[in-house]
Amino acid sequence: MREVVGARRARIRLDDEAVDVRFTAGGSLRVLRPRGRVDGEGATDRATVLDLLDGHVEVVDAILDARLEVRGDADAVARIFVAIEILLDSTARIPALQRLARDFRLDPCRALRERPVRRSRRGSFRPTGEEPDEAALLERLGLRP
Amino acid sequence: MSSIDLLRPPPPYDPRAAEYKDWLHLNVLDHGSGAVGLVNASVHGDPRDERSRAVGAALLHVPGEGWLGNLEVLGVDEAAVGGASVALEHVAVARDNERGRILASADLPDDELRLEVTATPASRPLPVELPLPLGSGWISWYALPRIELSGTAIAAGRRLDLAGASGYHDHNWGRWRWGDDLGWEWGCFLAPAPGPAFVVARTTDREHERGSPPLLTVDVGPARRSFAGAAVELALDGMLEAEPRRLPGAMAALHQDRALPRLPARARVRADDGRDLVELEFHPRACVQIVAAEPASRGYGFLHELAGDFAYACRLGGSLLHGRGLAVFEYVC
Numbered sequence: 014m015r016e017v018v019g020a021r022r023a024r025i026r027l028d029d030e031a032v033d034v035r036f037t038a039g040g041s042l043r044v045l046r047p048r049g050r051v052d053g054e055g056a057t058d059r060a061t062v063l064d065l066l067d068g069h070v071e072v073v074d075a076i077l078d079a080r081l082e083v084r085g086d087a088d089a090v091a092r093i094f095v096a097i098e099i100l101l102d103s104t105a106r107i108p109a110l111q112r113l114a115r116d117f118r119l120d121p122c123r124a125l126r127e128r129p130v131r132r133s134r135r136g137s138f139r140p141t142g143e144e145p146d147e148a149a150l151l152e153r154l155g156l157r158p
Numbered sequence: 159m160s161s162i163d164l165l166r167p168p169p170p171y172d173p174r175a176a177e178y179k180d181w182l183h184l185n186v187l188d189h190g191s192g193a194v195g196l197v198n199a200s201v202h203g204d205p206r207d208e209r210s211r212a213v214g215a216a217l218l219h220v221p222g223e224g225w226l227g228n229l230e231v232l233g234v235d236e237a238a239v240g241g242a243s244v245a246l247e248h249v250a251v252a253r254d255n256e257r258g259r260i261l262a263s264a265d266l267p268d269d270e271l272r273l274e275v276t277a278t279p280a281s282r283p284l285p286v287e288l289p290l291p292l293g294s295g296w297i298s299w300y301a302l303p304r305i306e307l308s309g310t311a312i313a314a315g316r317r318l319d320l321a322g323a324s325g326y327h328d329h330n331w332g333r334w335r336w337g338d339d340l341g342w343e344w345g346c347f348l349a350p351a352p353g354p355a356f357v358v359a360r361t362t363d364r365e366h367e368r369g370s371p372p373l374l375t376v377d378v379g380p381a382r383r384s385f386a387g388a389a390v391e392l393a394l395d396g397m398l399e400a401e402p403r404r405l406p407g408a409m410a411a412l413h414q415d416r417a418l419p420r421l422p423a424r425a426r427v428r429a430d431d432g433r434d435l436v437e438l439e440f441h442p443r444a445c446v447q448i449v450a451a452e453p454a455s456r457g458y459g460f461l462h463e464l465a466g467d468f469a470y471a472c473r474l475g476g477s478l479l480h481g482r483g484l485a486v487f488e489y490v491c
Contacts, residue, residue, distance in 0.1 A: 066407040067228055067269065071417055101412040105451035105458075106209055108233045114408070126268050 014099045015040055017092050026056035053085030053093045059123060060130060066114065069129040077146040079153070080130075161283060162255045163300050164242045166331040167205055175204035176454045177295055177333040182244055182251040184262045186275065186307065187484035188323040189350045192221045193313065194444075194465035194484050197262040197273065199244035199251040202336075203453035205234050210453050212237035214249025215405070216264030218271055219444045219465040223314045227264060227271035229405040229448065253329070260305065260327050275309035277325050281355060281377040290370075292361055293338030301328035303377045304348065304355040324348035324484065326355070336450045337457025339364045341491040343372075343392065345425065347438055347468045349483035354378045356438060356470065358392055358427050364491050366394075374429045376436060376474060383474055385429035385436065394489075396423025402445040402462065409449035413458065421445060421462055425487055435473045440485050442466035462489040 015036050022035040024047055033045040061080040064070045075081035083090050104110040118126075151157050165182075168175035181200040186193070195218030203210030212234050217227040230246045238245040243252030252261045260277040281304040289296035305325040311318040326346040334340060341364050347356040355377045362369035372392040374385040398421040404410035410417070421442070429436040442464035450459040464487040471480040 064407075065411060068403050068405040068407040068410055071404070072411050072414065073417070098412060101408050102456070104408050106453055106456075108208055111211075111231060111233065129269075 014096050017095045017099065021052040021089065021092065023089075023093060024051040024054040026054070027062070028058050053083065053089035055081075055083045055093055057081045060127060063118065063126055064129050066118070067129060077150050079150075161285070163253055163329055164255070165201070165239070165244070166298075167201075168333075174295065174333040176207065177335050178202075178204055178210075179297075179330070179332055179334060180244075181328075181330040182242075182253065182260075183328050183330065184251060184260060184275065184277065184305075185326040185346055185486050186218070186273075186311070186320060186323055187325070187348050187486070188311075188318055188320060189484060190322055191316075191318055192484070193311070193318060194219050194486060195227070195311075196463060196486065197249065197251060197264055197275070199246065199249055201234055201237075201239060201244060202450070203234065205239065207454060208233060208235060210234040212239060212244055212246055213450075214244070214246035214251075214264075215448060216249045216262075216266060216271055216273060217403075217405075217446050217463070218273070218311060218313055219446075220313050220316075221443075223270075225403045225444065225446055226266075226269060226313050227273075228266050228269040231406055260302075270314045272312040273309070275307055275311075275320060275325070277305040277307050277327060280304045280306040280351065282380065282382055284357065284375055284382075289332065290361060292332060292334045292342075293340030295332060295334035295338070297330060297332035297334060297361070299328055299330045301357060302326070303346065303357045303375060304351070306351070322350070324351060324355070326357070326486075335455070335457050336452045336459035340459075341366055341489075343369070343394070343425075343487070343489055345427075345440065345485055345487035347427075347440060347470065347483060347485040349470065349481050352379055353481055353483065354470070354472070354474075354479060356427070356436070358390070360392060366489075366491060372427075374427060374436065376472065378474065378479070381475070383434055383436075385431055385434075389431040390427070390429045393426045393428075394422035394424070395426075397421070398423045398442055398445060398464065400442070400444050402447040404447040404449065406449065409451060409458070410447070413449060413460075416447065416449070416460055419445075419447060419460070419462060421464065421489055422487075434475065436470070437472065438468050438470035440466055440468040440487055442487060460491050462491075463487075464489065 183198040214230040264273040284301040307325040341362040344359040360372040372390045425440040448461040
């Protein structure tokens with residue numbers, strides 16, 4: 014993961030909390046108070062994380078429904094997703110990460126789980142071209158040519 | 159129950175202990191509501207390795223509601239693994255060898271499913287204890303093609319009395335690696351009792367291009383007919399349009415390339431040994447994809463549980479039988 018993200022600094026937002034993260038030259042992870050510009054930013058909320066963990070929504074649905082946002086230039090966004098992929102892959106073999114997910118789910122300081130929010134995708138399950146949700150997302154982000 | 163069945167943990171110094179797998183599995187097919195589901199509890203990896211895991215799944219597909227329930231993953235040392243039981247915090251399956259019962263429970267209120275089932279055998283056991291080759295490893299199993307159920311499920315606030323439901327139970331164990339070039343096709347097709355219970359199975363490669371000859375058993379009350387080798391044809395065709403629910407979500411997110419699996423829209427089984435004849439056709443209506451991960455090395459397997467309906471016609475021992483029922487078909491790759 015250190016090779017993928019290098020010295021870049023990213024901001025992670027969950028509900029109304031935010032932290033900045035980056036690796037030090039020595040290779041340890043530093044979690045910092047948000048400050049100034051960052052190379053990339055990811056934002057979501059607790060309900061979306063739980064819906065993703067429970068398989069009620071796919072990542073693509075969370076992005077299309079604006080429940081998960083990743084911002085940055087193309088290189089930074091690609092690196093953020095690779096870092097997430099490395100993290101997900103390791104969760105299968107690192108019990109501490111599995112316990113962390115459980116603690117997050119059971120955290121008594123956070124609001125109780127509400128009924129899962131399933132996808133709102135209007136397109137087909139097997140898209141063959143640009144789907145209405147994809148068009149709406151591009152429009153919303155000002156990425157339409 | 160006519161024999162004692164226990165989990166088969168690896169003995170000390172087993173060089174393949176890391177590949178240990180042990181599953182207790184139960185299917186529930188409620189003919190009244192059309193609900194089709196599974197409850198299983200399993201152990202993956204050497205029980206002495208803290209990375210090894212226990213996985214519990216309770217998933218019920220209810221027409222009009224979709225999939226209810228969830229999958230639970232714990233470290234193996236956090237679960238209660240007994241001689242013939244695997245109990246997690248929210249899902250548990252146990253064989254009560256003393257009283258000849260199988261017990262299963264799930265308590266997943268956030269996922270709108272609560273279930274408590276007691277099952278007793280209603281057919282002869284189907285033991286396949288010899289290790290069958292599977293990828294670089296092997297698998298053995300023991301099945302009860304029909305079990306009689308009692309209990310209830312609370313599904314999306316609706317109470318289902320499972321006394322009239324059909325059930326199937328099996329226990330699988332062995333040494334294999336998720337991610338190897340392996341797969342299997344298995345299905346249980348149950349008409350309402352006292353109708354027949356069909357079980358079909360074959361192991362395959364990961365692409366399902368090569369496979370062992372299928373085995374088909376048909377249980378009608380205490381009587382069983384088995385078909386094997388060239389006497390059985392298992393044909394899959396079409397492409398299922400139903401979008402799968404994929405679990406656990408973290409593994410589904412990792413495997414975006416598996417979000418649109420190519421699964422059959424129809425399974426046909428035909429068996430003819432010159433004496434007896436069986437034909438059945440299964441149409442899945444929903445699918446769940448369970449991503450199984452190796453706990454100690456990188457490797458993933460994808461278990462697709464297809465729920466649906468089937469129709470059958472057969473001539474067995476001179477009797478003609480035909481009808482419909484509910485089924486689960488498993489497509490693993």
